[in-house]
Amino acid sequence: MQPFLSVVIPAYNEADRIGSSLTAILDYLQAQSYTFELIVVDDGSRDQTIDVVKATPCAKEKIQIVSYTPNRGKGYAIRQGVLASHGEYVLFMDADLSTPVAEIANAFALSNNYDIVIGSRAISNSQIVVYQPLYRRIGAMIFNLLRDGLVGAGIRQFKDTQCGFKLFRGDIARQIFSQAHVTGFMFDVEILYLALKWHLQIAELPVEWANVPGSKLRLFSDTLRMFKDLALIRWSHRKSGQPAK
Numbered sequence: 001m002q003p004f005l006s007v008v009i010p011a012y013n014e015a016d017r018i019g020s021s022l023t024a025i026l027d028y029l030q031a032q033s034y035t036f037e038l039i040v041v042d043d044g045s046r047d048q049t050i051d052v053v054k055a056t057p058c059a060k061e062k063i064q065i066v067s068y069t070p071n072r073g074k075g076y077a078i079r080q081g082v083l084a085s086h087g088e089y090v091l092f093m094d095a096d097l098s099t100p101v102a103e104i105a106n107a108f109a110l111s112n113n114y115d116i117v118i119g120s121r122a123i124s125n126s127q128i129v130v131y132q133p134l135y136r137r138i139g140a141m142i143f144n145l146l147r148d149g150l151v152g153a154g155i156r157q158f159k160d161t162q163c164g165f166k167l168f169r170g171d172i173a174r175q176i177f178s179q180a181h182v183t184g185f186m187f188d189v190e191i192l193y194l195a196l197k198w199h200l201q202i203a204e205l206p207v208e209w210a211n212v213p214g215s216k217l218r219l220f221s222d223t224l225r226m227f228k229d230l231a232l233i234r235w236s237h238r239k240s241g242q243p244a245k
Contacts, residue, residue, distance in 0.1 A: 075187025
């Protein structure tokens with residue numbers, strides 16, 4: 001039977017925190033009336049992430065593990081998880097629970113009228129519990145300017161493309177991710193760029209969010225990759241049309 005919700009968690013060297021996160025996610029999902037599947041994608045971790053996932057209570061029955069080497073990037077990891085999913089809806093969220101799992105209910109409250117619901121830290125009623133360091137916030141402002149210039153003005157309507165909490169209709173998620181190319185942190189921009197080209201209905205959801213230390217972002221090398229990926233998005237999808245029905 002098709003699960004109602006597929007939850008995809010990308011993980012790279014998350015051994016120190018993924019156990020408690022998965023327990024919190026499972027506790028929440030098992031208290032709901034709908035069916036679910038939980039997919040953890042190990043993105044070539046070099047620590048004991050896989051062992052911790054397997055040691056989570058009920059892991060054998062409740063958690064599907066997708067694992068590969070070497071490390072390929074967050075976008076690649078989420079793509080593999082989404083394409084392995086079967087849910088009527090698909091949600092991806094970060095392993096550190098920077099957005100709490102209880103926000104799932106708020107996302108579903110909007111889902112009847114939209115194809116995609118994206119968490120936002122930058123619109124009214126969002127709540128930042130712990131802010132990012134100042135250099136990251138300045139970097140985010142610079143990123144937004146580059147994103148709008150390289151990808152196109154249409155993406156500007158979204159106040160926050162990078163929040164790692166997004167809910168999709170399942171069929172839409174699998175179609176979009178099957179067309180995606182970006183493997184790194186810019187994958188969110190590509191997904192939303194495609195969604196706009198396909199005239200999908202997208203809602204921004206104000207979420208609670210807390211910065212959690214331990215970011216995998218490497219300032220210099222990932223900034224260079226950002227330029228490449230933003231250009232790739234515009235170039236590779238310049239002739240993209242509507243998805244197949």
